Structure formats: structure tokens, C-alpha cells
Amino acid sequence: MPLVKAGRIVEDRFVRVVDDAPVPDGAAAILPAARFLADAHELVLRQAPIGVVWPNDRKVAELAPYLDWIALVALVFPNFRDGCAYSQARLLRERYHFRGELRATGQILRDQCLFLQRAGFDAFELTKAADAPAFVAAVQRYSVFYQPAADGRASTLTARLARVPQHSPS
Amino acid sequence: MYIYDDFDRTLVQERVREFGDQVNRRLSGELTEEEFKPLRLMNGVYLQLHAYMLRIAIPYGTLSSDQMRMLAHVARRYDRNYGHFTTRQNIQFNWIKLKELPDAMADLARAGLHGMQTSGNCVRNVTTDQWAGVAPDEIEDPRIWAELLRQHLTLHPEFSFLPRKFKVALTAAAHDRAAVKIHDIGLRMHRNGAGETGFEVIVGGGLGRTPFIGKTIKPFLPKRDLLSYVEAIMRTYNQYGRRDNIYKARMKILVHELGAEKFAGEVEEEWQSIKDGPLALDPAVVADIAARFRYPQYELLADNPSELARAREDNRFRLWLDNSVTNHKVAGYAIVTLSLKPEGGPPGDATAAQMDTIAELADRYSHGEIRVGHEQNLALPHVAQRDLPTLWRALDGIGVATPNVNLISDIIACPGLDYCSLANARSIPVAEEITRRFRDLDLARNVGPLHINISGCINACGHHHIGHIGILGVEKNGEEYYQVTLGGRADDSAELGTILGPAVPYAEIADVVEDIATAYLELRARPGELFVDTVQRVGVDPFRERVYAAR
Amino acid sequence: MTSPLQQKLKVTGPVVVTANRLGDGAVVYRAADGTWTKDLAVAVVVTTTPAALELLAAATTEKVAVVDAYVAPVELTTQQQVLPGNLRERIRSSGPTVALPGQG
Numbered sequence A: 001m002p003l004v005k006a007g008r009i010v011e012d013r014f015v016r017v018v019d020d021a022p023v024p025d026g027a028a029a030i031l032p033a034a035r036f037l038a039d040a041h042e043l044v045l046r047q048a049p050i051g052v053v054w055p056n057d058r059k060v061a062e063l064a065p066y067l068d069w070i071a072l073v074a075l076v077f078p079n080f081r082d083g084c085a086y087s088q089a090r091l092l093r094e095r096y097h098f099r100g101e102l103r104a105t106g107q108i109l110r111d112q113c114l115f116l117q118r119a120g121f122d123a124f125e126l127t128k129a130a131d132a133p134a135f136v137a138a139v140q141r142y143s144v145f146y147q148p149a150a151d152g153r154a155s156t157l158t159a160r161l162a163r164v165p166q167h168s169p170s
Numbered sequence B: 001m002y003i004y005d006d007f008d009r010t011l012v013q014e015r016v017r018e019f020g021d022q023v024n025r026r027l028s029g030e031l032t033e034e035e036f037k038p039l040r041l042m043n044g045v046y047l048q049l050h051a052y053m054l055r056i057a058i059p060y061g062t063l064s065s066d067q068m069r070m071l072a073h074v075a076r077r078y079d080r081n082y083g084h085f086t087t088r089q090n091i092q093f094n095w096i097k098l099k100e101l102p103d104a105m106a107d108l109a110r111a112g113l114h115g116m117q118t119s120g121n122c123v124r125n126v127t128t129d130q131w132a133g134v135a136p137d138e139i140e141d142p143r144i145w146a147e148l149l150r151q152h153l154t155l156h157p158e159f160s161f162l163p164r165k166f167k168v169a170l171t172a173a174a175h176d177r178a179a180v181k182i183h184d185i186g187l188r189m190h191r192n193g194a195g196e197t198g199f200e201v202i203v204g205g206g207l208g209r210t211p212f213i214g215k216t217i218k219p220f221l222p223k224r225d226l227l228s229y230v231e232a233i234m235r236t237y238n239q240y241g242r243r244d245n246i247y248k249a250r251m252k253i254l255v256h257e258l259g260a261e262k263f264a265g266e267v268e269e270e271w272q273s274i275k276d277g278p279l280a281l282d283p284a285v286v287a288d289i290a291a292r293f294r295y296p297q298y299e300l301l302a303d304n305p306s307e308l309a310r311a312r313e314d315n316r317f318r319l320w321l322d323n324s325v326t327n328h329k330v331a332g333y334a335i336v337t338l339s340l341k342p343e344g345g346p347p348g349d350a351t352a353a354q355m356d357t358i359a360e361l362a363d364r365y366s367h368g369e370i371r372v373g374h375e376q377n378l379a380l381p382h383v384a385q386r387d388l389p390t391l392w393r394a395l396d397g398i399g400v401a402t403p404n405v406n407l408i409s410d411i412i413a414c415p416g417l418d419y420c421s422l423a424n425a426r427s428i429p430v431a432e433e434i435t436r437r438f439r440d441l442d443l444a445r446n447v448g449p450l451h452i453n454i455s456g457c458i459n460a461c462g463h464h465h466i467g468h469i470g471i472l473g474v475e476k477n478g479e480e481y482y483q484v485t486l487g488g489r490a491d492d493s494a495e496l497g498t499i500l501g502p503a504v505p506y507a508e509i510a511d512v513v514e515d516i517a518t519a520y521l522e523l524r525a526r527p528g529e530l531f532v533d534t535v536q537r538v539g540v541d542p543f544r545e546r547v548y549a550a551r
Numbered sequence C: 001m002t003s004p005l006q007q008k009l010k011v012t013g014p015v016v017v018t019a020n021r022l023g024d025g026a027v028v029y030r031a032a033d034g035t036w037t038k039d040l041a042v043a044v045v046v047t048t049t050p051a052a053l054e055l056l057a058a059a060t061t062e063k064v065a066v067v068d069a070y071v072a073p074v075e076l077t078t079q080q081q082v083l084p085g086n087l088r089e090r091i092r093s094s095g096p097t098v099a100l101p102g103q104g
């Protein structure tokens, strides 16, 4: 499962810690949500970066108090038709101003990467190897966006404002 | 008419290219059917019994004559010379080939037409009053707001993989012709005490297996907040809507399970955090969209010109005039409904040749504009009254002037088992037989306004729950049966129909409808009491007795 | 009728495996040589659950040729002619039961 960041396939520097396994010292680690919450006060003091896998049926508001100390949030798409985590991503970015890595995991297709990126994801664990080289083209497929989202791309709401004077009688 | 600008055109073209690429990846095996299906659905492509079906959106039911000609072209070039207008301001082509779809879509895009979000678990075509902009009873043109919503919800990154499909309807008229109470979100424009215009927000309506009439969660929403409030509803639904059971995934179930008040509370909380963000509507943006709607330059004409008085002497013309022609907000003009419900024909179908002629007549008599209504009829919205006699002859010549609008033979029906892979039973032949039984217009007129709605299965695409007479196809031991409901209605006092009794076999359903009509004629308090009002007054029991006495 | 795609397979009479062709959606049947045919007369007819399952399993390995393969009932006439086994299948094989607009 290739990991794509900034348009390129990259090495995953995070280690996945399952359930109650020990957290490796000095290495970047991703923990399940329950484990993280249980030990949060210690974990945030660690030197090495810490990440959390957040399930798609749990409010991201619970994670808000820790976001300044978390390097990565991995959101989950149990199948590619389940879009719950798109909302979680936008909330993390726009409401709670999370600045770390926001990773899409689970079942995702290249055809969804633009939506994911617009929702605020910047790291993508692609289900299919062949989708990785196609990533850049996939997120550049559109040049027009009707609505503002978490990616900072200009939407037609503002673009249209810029040309309003053209319509006023001259 | 909303005129596309560069943004709109570019987006549709980019969509067509993307879909072409997806089709190629499917044909080469790179995409599995499971992966491809949600992608094709979001472009309006279904696989039906015999072939692929392509559903094209007709936003707020407004079509230009050029767009109508393009639909005729697609019908001829890629399909079998006809198309089917649906209850949600779409047109469907039934015989499209997957390999040819990208070309068909590229052709449609040239006329500003597309199938984006006409299916799949995303926000569907936003619908409104088909007489928007010309109806005398509207407070303003709702299409401007429908267009703002359409744009905002098109390829929305957060809401393209919802738990289930999502339907929005909008009306600005005193009389609701958009059935806003049976939508996931229904918006009714009205004025508050201070004289400002805004929206009553109704949520959680819908038909299907578990029908609900929507509930008001916001009596008055200022215009500037339209997008942010809808965003808050969608976000609440996307996070809390059920994904574990397809029958419980629609928003109506969430609203029902949480209760309208709790749901409203969740929405309100979300909305408070975003209402003053980038979605707050700047009046200049609204003005920019509004400026892209073109309105005809009407002539100064008087009502009831002499041409009309003379033509009225022809009995056939008078029947049609009284039935199919409606008041326009501008003096000397009229709205003309074109009945796509000929005797013995499939409801809502139009041939390529009819489409071309209608486009030409629209150019000549209706400022190049055509409307599509949820009753599966078309309308020419800007006809000078003096042209009515000539127009009538032309419409009559192509079989779209049957004076049965709103009468018992103006049947709404889904495609049913003749096309649809989900169907239990056929809809079209049932509709065709009923139109034959009521071919005698004197009889139909005596029965008066009466809507029959037919669905081939519980998905309720034919909106049977809100038919004055609703007919639902069910299956019993491999045979087609039909369950009948009475007293449903879609208007301001929206109501779901009540089951009449045991389902009846295919061979008897038209007889049952005749029996119901006969019973009504006996039961009504006076000529002129509407069928639905009689049902409401006497209940379904007297109908049940009469229908089942002989069975 | 319950969508045949969701049916629990219990074969009690003659059946065939049918699907829609990917490229154009046309109704096709599984033939003896492992290809797909539009001609029901050429379809393999089986009469037991294991045989139907086997035929279906072979058919569903095909990811590109066809979509949504399933087992459908047929009727055999006394002359061993193969006919669709119910209304849905009759409509699939011979088209809508109503006259189509705009033909001819």
C-alpha cells in the first residue's frame, strides 16, 4: 500500500503500534484511539512524534485538547463508499486548526484523492499501487471549484466576486 | 434561463474527461465493477434490465430549445429515438452503451447538459417549481437560490459519499408545486413579519420503504445563511446518518430516530460555528448569479385577445385551452402545458422527432424556453395568448395536446419492470390501460382533478404514496400484484395515502381504478368536490366496500 | 420479485447463468464453451444446485466481459426448446412488453 505525500511516494516513518504493545522509544509511532486517550498525558510528553488512528464513528472533538502535541491523525475509510471521515477531516483542519499530517487510510481510490485533499488530507495510503503514479494527475483534474473547503483553493464564490463590476452598468 | 459562464462550462468539460477516463479503466479491467459502480452512478449511469440507462439533469426544470435539440440528438445517435422525463426534472435514455457514454456526455456538455449527481449517494439534482419565474403566485424567482445550491453542492468534497442519496427541493410560490415536504431538505421561501424574504427549512421528508412528511426545523432562515445552514445539515447527516443498513440510511430515518428537535439542535450548534465563515452569502455573489438568468423581453399585450375569442368556437381548442393553459404573471401571456400522457402511451416519454418540433415551437412561441415538471409533462412558459390557436394546432399535430392535464389519465409512473432491474411489477402497461379506460374526456372531466401515481416497487420513484390514487407493484408467488392507496397528496397539506385493501392482480388493477372513480362519483357531496377531499371527508371505508364487494 | 442478485440459491428446475455484457449492457447467457451468448438456445442449462453454483462460480471469475452474473430460471418445452422462466427474464430476453415510442 503506497503512501503518497506532496505528490510523491514516500517511506512511512511511523511505526504502527497494535493494542497494548509497547511504544518504541525514540521512533515515530501511531496508536489506536483508545490506547492514545488512556495514556495521552504521558504520550504527549514524548520526544518522538506520536500519531493516532481515529475511527470514523467517534467525534473528533475528543481529540481536540491534544492536537498541538500530535504529529499525525490517521482517519479511516472502511470502504470507499463510506465518506464519514471527510467531515472529520474538515473539522480537524478548519474547526480545530490541526496542522500535522492528516492521513487517509483504509479503502481509497485515485478518483477520490482530490476530494480527500480538498477535505484537508495531505497523506494518502492508496489501496492500489497503480494509483500512486496517477495521483498528481488525479488531483489536478479540475481547475474550477464551486465551494470553499479545507485546501485553500479559491472557489467560484470568491472568483465571481472579483468580476462583479463587469455586470454593473458602465 | 441560467446562462453558463466559463467556470460552469469548464467544470462540466473536466467532469466529462474524468468520466471518460473512468470508463476506459473499467473497460480495461483496471477498475472492478464494485469500484466503478459508485463512480458511474454519480454520473447518472445505471445498469438496467436490457442496457445502461443515462439520466441527465434538467436543473430546476428549465431547458433551452438548443438543449432540447441536443437531447433529441442523443436520443437518435446513441439511443432508440426517445427519452423518458422523470418525476425529478431529469430525462433518462434507456439504451445507451457504456463504450459510447463518454461521447454522448461530451455532446451533452456542449449544450451545458450533464448527468452529474443524478444518482448515487450524493446530493441529487436540486428541484423547484417548474413555473418558476412565470408563476403569478411566487414571491421571487427560486431558481437563483436553486442555482446557488446546485453549484455549492456539485462535486462537494465532503458530501460526495453520503450514507445515501440526498434530495433538495425549493419553492417560492404560495402553492407548492415542488413537493418540498417529501425531500431530505425542503425550502419554502416566504416573508417574515419584518417583510424580509427567507426560507422555511423542512427536513427528513421522503417516500420509499418508510415514507415521512418532512418537519420544519427553522421557520425563517435569512438568505445570506442558505449555504451555511444547508452545509450544517449535510455535515450532521454525513456524520450521524446510518451506514450499516441501506434501509435506514436516508436522512429521514436519522431525523426520526433523533427526533426533529434534537436533530435541529445538532444542526444549530454546527451552524453557529460556520455561519459567519466563507459560506455567508455576499449579496454581490447572489447578484452575479441572478444576472446570469435571462428573462424574455415581453411585449405589451392585453389578456384575452380577439384571436382567442374566435378560436374558442372550436370545441377541441376550447377543451385544450381550459385544460392545459394557465395564467402567466405578465398580461397577454400564458403558460402552456404539453401533455406527455397520450391515450395508450407510456407516461413521460417523448420521441426525438417530438423533441425537435417542441424546440422549434419554443423558439417561435416561447422565447426559446421549455420547462419540465414533476408530473412528467413539459411546458412552454412564455406564450403570447394570440399565438395559442396556431401553437395548439402544431402541438396537436405531434400528439402533445391531449387535454388531460391534472385529470385521471395524466398518470405519473416509473419505468417499472419493463426496464428497471429493481422492479416487482410493470407500471407502464397499467398506466396505458387506465388511459384507455378514461379516453372519454367527458368522463375524465366529470371525475375532475385526480392524480394517479404508479411505482413498480417500494422505492417509490412514481411517488405512489402521495398519489390521490397510489398504485404500488408488489410480487405474490411470482405474479404481479398491485397495492392501492387513496388520499395521498403532495401539496401544502401533504399527506400519505391510506391502503385500500388487499393487493389485486395485474388483470384487475384497471377495473379497480374504474370502480374507485365510480364510487367517488356516487360519494362526492356535489360536483366539484375534489376526489381527495371526498376521500378525506368519508375515509377509505366506503371505497373499500365498493371495490371489494364484487371481488 | 426479489432481485435475483440477492437470492439464496436453491435450484429446483432448469436454470441458466445470465449477466449483462459490460460494453453495452446486452443480456447474455453462459454457453457451454465458457463464452457468453445472446441466444438463450445456446446457453448451458443445469438442474441441480451444485451444478448451478459451479457454473456461476466460473462466470463470476470474469471481471471484464460481463456484469452481475446470476442464476435464472428457464422452462424447457416438450421439444426441448429453452424459454425464460419468469416475467422478469422474459422481459430481459425480449424487451419491454409495451410498444417503444419513436420506432420505425
Ligand code: SF4
Binding pocket: B414, B415, B416, B417, B420, B421, B422, B423, B424, B455, B456, B457, B458, B459, B460, B461, B462
Ligand atoms: S419505483 Fe422501483 S420499479 Fe419503479 S423505477 Fe423506482 S426502483 Fe424501479
